[in-house]
Amino acid sequence: MSRFTPPIRRVETAKGHYYKDAAGARVPGVTTIIGDGVPKPALINWAANTTAEAAVDRWEELGALGPAARLKVLQGARYEAKDTAARRGTEVHRAAEQLLAGKAVQVGDDIAGHVEAYAKFMEEFEVQPLHVEFSCVSYRWGYAGTADLCARVRVPERGPTLLLMDLKTTRSGIFGETALQLAAYRYADKWIVDGQEIDPPEVEYCAGIHVRADGYDLVPVEAGEQEHKDFLYAMRVGQFTARSRDLIGGPIMPPSTSTFRLVREQQ
Numbered sequence: 001m002s003r004f005t006p007p008i009r010r011v012e013t014a015k016g017h018y019y020k021d022a023a024g025a026r027v028p029g030v031t032t033i034i035g036d037g038v039p040k041p042a043l044i045n046w047a048a049n050t051t052a053e054a055a056v057d058r059w060e061e062l063g064a065l066g067p068a069a070r071l072k073v074l075q076g077a078r079y080e081a082k083d084t085a086a087r088r089g090t091e092v093h094r095a096a097e098q099l100l101a102g103k104a105v106q107v108g109d110d111i112a113g114h115v116e117a118y119a120k121f122m123e124e125f126e127v128q129p130l131h132v133e134f135s136c137v138s139y140r141w142g143y144a145g146t147a148d149l150c151a152r153v154r155v156p157e158r159g160p161t162l163l164l165m166d167l168k169t170t171r172s173g174i175f176g177e178t179a180l181q182l183a184a185y186r187y188a189d190k191w192i193v194d195g196q197e198i199d200p201p202e203v204e205y206c207a208g209i210h211v212r213a214d215g216y217d218l219v220p221v222e223a224g225e226q227e228h229k230d231f232l233y234a235m236r237v238g239q240f241t242a243r244s245r246d247l248i249g250g251p252i253m254p255p256s257t258s259t260f261r262l263v264r265e266q267q
Contacts (some may be wrong), residue, residue, distance in 0.1 A: 007197065008137040008144050019137070019144035027137070028235070030145030030184045034177050036238030050078040089169045092118070092211060093133075093148065096167055100129045100149070113213030114169060121209060121216045126154040130162070130201070136188035137197075141232060147185040150203065153218075164203040164223075167211060174208035174219045180231040182206040182223035 004021040011018050019027040054077035055062065062070045091107065092114045098105045099119055107115050121127070131150040138144070148167045155161045164186055168174055186206060190197040206223040210216060 004139060004142050006139060007192075008135075008139070009192070010135045010144070010146065017146075019135070027142065027144045030136075030143055030181055030231075033143060033184075033235045033238055034180050034231070036241060037234030037236070038177050038180070047078045051075075053077075085170070088114070092169050093167055096148075096211075097133050100127070100132045100151075111213075114211050117211050117213070117216040118167075118209070121211070121218065125218065126160075128152040128160070131191065131193050135192040136185040136200070137190050137192065138184075138188045140189055141235070143184065143188075143235065145181070145184055145188075147182075147191075149209075150201070161205075162201065162203050164206045165209050165218075166206075166221075167209045169211055171212075173210050173217075174221065178208050179206075179221050179223045179227045180234060182208075182221055183225075183227035184231045186223055187225070187228040 004025060004027055005023045006021070008019055008021045008027050011020055019029055021027055051074055055074060058073070062073060065073065088111055091111050095105045095107050095111065095115045096118050099115070099122060105115060129149060129151045132148075134147055134150075136145050136147055147164065149163075149165045151163060151165065152160045153163050153165075155163075164182055166178055166182055168178065183206075186200065186203060188200060191200050192198075206221045208219045208221050210219055
């Protein structure tokens, strides 16, 4: 059993959300755990390419700036791109939640294609939502997270199938770490639905919904017991990284002062 005291709940803030237990202790979130514990070599290339693209696309603007201001713009270019993508993802998630609730949705042109693609996914797969945007908590291992969708989906040759799914809006599609994310939700101790803790249902398998402006893909994701173990390994790696500096002490001083002196001969 982890050190956290039931119940664990999601807390909303102006800048996002976090999780805390009954004693007020912060509980690690699933996406944060994966971010801290899983290497992302592709992000290195992405950051370099984004900075290079900003330098080319904003060449005249940068040329009019002084060296310090120019450097600041280039240093912030990747964060601007990341923030834009994050805002788009948040807006699409919010619209998807409204669609699943049967509500009318009004969105801007920037995400209209994404929302139309999600509506098409719902129609073509005859989606019957069971739980939407719900928290998942593990008292045993000490983590919490928010899953996007658990629903019955009409799968070819199988008919209505209970799937646990995560919505992604990245240009690059579904990354392998999504398997860890879905496994963490799937094998959580409890799901929180309408403020009540319930036992997670036996989902038949997991999938990622890759939604784009020009369409969507429903992508199967292997998120079984092994992937849950891998998630827990990632959590331990992140915990080690956070405390690794504390493992290194200061220099050990000698017990006495040396009288050794190096004499260099003149050439």
